[in-house]
Amino acid sequence: MEAEGPLVSVLDHGALKLIQSYGDDSMICRAARVSVDGGVREGTPSKERDRVLIRYLAKQHHTSPFEHCGATFYVKAPIFVLRQWHRHRTQSYNELSGRYSTTFGEYYLPTVERLITEQSQDSRQGQGRVKGPEEALMAREKIREHCEKALEEYHSLLEMGVSRELARSVLPLNVYSEMYATANLWNWTRFLKLRLAQDAQFEIRAYAKAILAALREVFPTGMGAFAEMEGWG
Numbered sequence: 001m002e003a004e005g006p007l008v009s010v011l012d013h014g015a016l017k018l019i020q021s022y023g024d025d026s027m028i029c030r031a032a033r034v035s036v037d038g039g040v041r042e043g044t045p046s047k048e049r050d051r052v053l054i055r056y057l058a059k060q061h062h063t064s065p066f067e068h069c070g071a072t073f074y075v076k077a078p079i080f081v082l083r084q085w086h087r088h089r090t091q092s093y094n095e096l097s098g099r100y101s102t103t104f105g106e107y108y109l110p111t112v113e114r115l116i117t118e119q120s121q122d123s124r125q126g127q128g129r130v131k132g133p134e135e136a137l138m139a140r141e142k143i144r145e146h147c148e149k150a151l152e153e154y155h156s157l158l159e160m161g162v163s164r165e166l167a168r169s170v171l172p173l174n175v176y177s178e179m180y181a182t183a184n185l186w187n188w189t190r191f192l193k194l195r196l197a198q199d200a201q202f203e204i205r206a207y208a209k210a211i212l213a214a215l216r217e218v219f220p221t222g223m224g225a226f227a228e229m230e231g232w233g
């Protein structure tokens, strides 16, 4: 079991942290080599042989050996990011509960640059028509005002005695929530393929980049092979 990673900042108030990982590059090779040699052999001391094998496995889509490794991340992200994230059914999740907790207080405020950017020219993903910094600043202020008001209402409902599970219904989608997400290495690569792509939303891509960086620390050869194949840089 590998040690925890650092708490990495993502977006304005978000964060990501590697909580635990299991396996390593040599585990991928051990699992693959049982096909040919059987037995419970140790990993080979040759990093170069392992590197060649891992690249071959990735290229041939012989992906099951990558399932013997995995990682758990702590994620603090806007609810709309978590909602996209939870579509990935091959991960296991535990999230902060609005029924038991009242810790919602921070919200995501996109930057002026982000508000202007049209993310994709050739699809309907992320289309926007904010013309320039002035309009963007106005839009940003509108979002801020709306969120401040919503949080105020949330707390006033709680003070009136409304239950947490109902008071939360006035919270906007950009409020930050927190979760743990666990997957095996192959399923992390599937997540990364979809969420690092140009047509994925900027905000979830920011988290995907942080996941890739953390996984590359623990599985330099395994993740390196996929990063090279997929052009993740």
Ligand SMILES: Cc1cc2nc3c(=O)[nH]c(=O)nc-3n(C[C@H](O)[C@H](O)[C@H](O)COP(=O)(O)OP(=O)(O)OC[C@H]3O[C@@H](n4cnc5c(N)ncnc54)[C@H](O)[C@@H]3O)c2cc1C
Residues within 6 Å of the ligand: 087, 088, 089, 090, 091, 125, 190, 194, 195, 199, 200, 201
């Ligand atoms: C850019 C982008 C835009 C999107 N836009 C929308 C949208 O507008 N609306 C929307 O609803 N969703 C949208 N999604 C979500 C998308 O449809 C998928 O739900 C999400 O990306 C998870 O992918 P997945 O099913 O491959 O992942 P996982 O759920 O992790 O599944 C991994 C793989 O396991 C297999 N699998 C898992 N469960 C099943 C099952 N029940 N039946 C068959 N095979 C299964 C499939 O092969 C699947 O590819 C979008 C995703 C992206 C990346």
